[in-house]
Amino acid sequence: MENLKVDHQKQQVSGARLLLECLLAQEVELVFGYPGGAVLPLYDELYEEEIPNILTRHEQGAVHAAQGYAKSTGKPGVVIVTSGPGATNAVTGIADANSDSTPLIVFTGQVTTDGIGKDAFQEADILGITVPITKNSYQVRDINDLPRIVQEAFHIATTGRPGPVVIDLPKDMTIQQTTVEVACELHIPSYQPNTMPSVLQIQKLMNVLEQSRKPVLLLGGGVIGAKAQQEAKTFAEKYEIPVVSSLLGLGIIPVDHPLFLGMGGMHGSYAANMALTECDLLINVGCRFDDRLATSPQDFAPEAIIAHIDIDPAEIGKIIATDIPIVADAKICLEKMLEIKTGIPNGKAWRELCKQRKVDKPFSYDRETQEEIKPQKVIEIIGKLTNGNAIVVTDVGQHQMWAAQFYPFRFAKQLITSGGLGTMGYGIPAAVGAKFGNPDKEVVCFVGDGGFQMTNQELAILNEHGLAIKFILLNNSSLGMVRQWQEQFFNNRRSKSVFHTQPDFMKMAEAYGIKGVRIQEPGLLEEQLQEAFSISGSVLIEVAVSKTEHVLPMVPAGQPNNQMIGVD
Numbered sequence: 001m002e003n004l005k006v007d008h009q010k011q012q013v014s015g016a017r018l019l020l021e022c023l024l025a026q027e028v029e030l031v032f033g034y035p036g037g038a039v040l041p042l043y044d045e046l047y048e049e050e051i052p053n054i055l056t057r058h059e060q061g062a063v064h065a066a067q068g069y070a071k072s073t074g075k076p077g078v079v080i081v082t083s084g085p086g087a088t089n090a091v092t093g094i095a096d097a098n099s100d101s102t103p104l105i106v107f108t109g110q111v112t113t114d115g116i117g118k119d120a121f122q123e124a125d126i127l128g129i130t131v132p133i134t135k136n137s138y139q140v141r142d143i144n145d146l147p148r149i150v151q152e153a154f155h156i157a158t159t160g161r162p163g164p165v166v167i168d169l170p171k172d173m174t175i176q177q178t179t180v181e182v183a184c185e186l187h188i189p190s191y192q193p194n195t196m197p198s199v200l201q202i203q204k205l206m207n208v209l210e211q212s213r214k215p216v217l218l219l220g221g222g223v224i225g226a227k228a229q230q231e232a233k234t235f236a237e238k239y240e241i242p243v244v245s246s247l248l249g250l251g252i253i254p255v256d257h258p259l260f261l262g263m264g265g266m267h268g269s270y271a272a273n274m275a276l277t278e279c280d281l282l283i284n285v286g287c288r289f290d291d292r293l294a295t296s297p298q299d300f301a302p303e304a305i306i307a308h309i310d311i312d313p314a315e316i317g318k319i320i321a322t323d324i325p326i327v328a329d330a331k332i333c334l335e336k337m338l339e340i341k342t343g344i345p346n347g348k349a350w351r352e353l354c355k356q357r358k359v360d361k362p363f364s365y366d367r368e369t370q371e372e373i374k375p376q377k378v379i380e381i382i383g384k385l386t387n388g389n390a391i392v393v394t395d396v397g398q399h400q401m402w403a404a405q406f407y408p409f410r411f412a413k414q415l416i417t418s419g420g421l422g423t424m425g426y427g428i429p430a431a432v433g434a435k436f437g438n439p440d441k442e443v444v445c446f447v448g449d450g451g452f453q454m455t456n457q458e459l460a461i462l463n464e465h466g467l468a469i470k471f472i473l474l475n476n477s478s479l480g481m482v483r484q485w486q487e488q489f490f491n492n493r494r495s496k497s498v499f500h501t502q503p504d505f506m507k508m509a510e511a512y513g514i515k516g517v518r519i520q521e522p523g524l525l526e527e528q529l530q531e532a533f534s535i536s537g538s539v540l541i542e543v544a545v546s547k548t549e550h551v552l553p554m555v556p557a558g559q560p561n562n563q564m565i566g567v568d
Contacts, residue, residue, distance in 0.1 A: 012177040015143045016041040021182045022150040028078050032062040036082025038109025041174040057457035059086050061429035063093025067102050068433030071416045072391055076103040076157050083109040084122030094164050095133040099420025103162040105153050112172040126168050135163030140173045144180045160193030161312040162225055197328035205307045205324050206342040212281040214350040217241045221248030222286020228331035229412040235334050239344055242354040244272040246287045251414040261354055265293035266555045267401040270361035273561040275354050276301055284308045286330045289319040299560035309333050363405040370522045375474045375545040379406040381526050385533050390442040391434050395427030395451030398480035401551040403446045425454030435467045449475045459512040462538040473542040484550045509540040520544045
């Protein structure tokens with residue numbers, strides 16, 4: 001309370017007005033939300049739209065839209081939902097943001113202070129529910145604490161390892177009057193993330209790099225979070241190091257860069273997984289070695305010295321034993337490493353081997369068939385139609401992996417997807433958020449027929465705000481990834497993974513007032529995609545794709561990275 005400033009000469013304002021002024025001070029451009037009883041005073045302050053509120057059609061959609069906005073812009077997403085079911089509907093999105101280190105500030109309405117803990121109407125203990133899935137959480141109990149709490153929340157959400165912060169807002173805190181100042185001193189002694197690398201550790205790493213003959217640079221989403229994509233690219237090029245990315249690291253290095261080997265892990269490229277298996281030095285920057293990348297931790301990079309650069313000390317050594325741990329901001333660490341004079345490792349033979357593997361065993365599928373539409377071909381054609389420059393949003397499932405494999409990613413923050421939590425229903429609202437954050441960029445959303453039916457109500461936002469997004473619905477009449485695992489590992493017993501009836505997706509597009517295009521003939525695929533992409537405004541493009549296609553290659557769960565099935 002020592003940094004609290006109350007101006008007794010200032011005109012009193014309500015807590016709702018004070019919160020709006022705090023958001024303006026944080027340069028919030030818009031919020032995503034859904035009103036309800038506990039947040040009515042706040043929505044009354046939003047009536048004049050000093051900060052626009054994007055009215056989603058479900059609270060989960062609000063959080064995913066904020067994620068799409070945050071991931072594609074690097075700015076924190078802001079969400080406002082009411083108490084009880086409004087707050088609990090937001091939980092999936094909060095958990096997703098926590099898994100992918102996405103900066104969010106989520107304001108949850110709450111019953112009045114004197115009603116908390118008494119099972120009041122629409123009361124839920126949202127702090128108790130979200131403590132494990134947030135970076136921090138607050139409940140406002142004194143209106144004069146509101147400016148401090150908001151400032152701390154934005155700081156915590158956007159610094160160190162980014163993540164979601166929940167602010168639980170009892171209704172009476174938005175009604176009470178105060179003269180407290182918006183500006184306050186930021187003072188959080190218990191939160192001081194380390195950003196500066198150990199000089200001794202980076203010198204040790206550079207010495208090992210100079211002696212290495214088979215180095216690999218592994219880049220994860222933390223590189224994007226640190227805005228270190230240029231430094232990562234410069235470092236790889238300076239020392240001629242082959243590069244592998246995680247799913248969330250796609251775009252840091254353009255896919256056609258001669259040093260880039262592709263995504264590693266369960267559905268990664270042959271070249272990437274073999275490089276991870278055979279390298280003698282693995283430099284991990286901002287990747288948490290999750291089980292989809294390090295499919296068998298005890299067998300992962302068995303010959304390598306492991307260096308791990310991460311802003312979060314909890315991630316270092318958590319899954320893979322680390323020889324050279326460096327807790328630091330990725331951008332600062334790479335800058336310091338680039339300053340050290342070190343010889344280029346003698347890895348010419350290694351680079352040639354990695355490059356040849358990429359040429360010999362690329363991602364592949366049957367390109368010649370005219371019997372059915374291959375989903376990979378759809379993505380390849382759209383990559384050409386968009387010149388690889390679209391912001392690509394995906395839902396979760398087979399189409400997500402095919403997009404990761406076959407879209408020609410060229411820049412950071414280009415792929416917007418649910419990586420850690422794997423949330424079906426993420427795609428449509430995240431695409432809406434990405435478009436709000438990038439109105440001048442083309443946004444393309446790949447979604448399956450399963451995920452589409454979870455959050456398609458957010459299509460209602462498109463015409464209301466004049467958004468132009470191309471939604472590609474890859475319809476294989478199934479929960480494709482579930483079906484694939486059942487076919488691969490459960491003796492083809494497709495238990496509840498196939499849709500025997502479906503809605504008419506074209507009529508759904510019509511209901512939401514957007515253009516719908518259905519593509520069914522393999523021979524007309526490219527022509528019809530070109531026509532669909534030439535239509536102005538938002539378009540739902542339903543493509544009837546193969547009902548039996550698998551995502552390959554695949555490393556079965558628990559197997560080493562080099563034990564891939566489906567490699568020609």
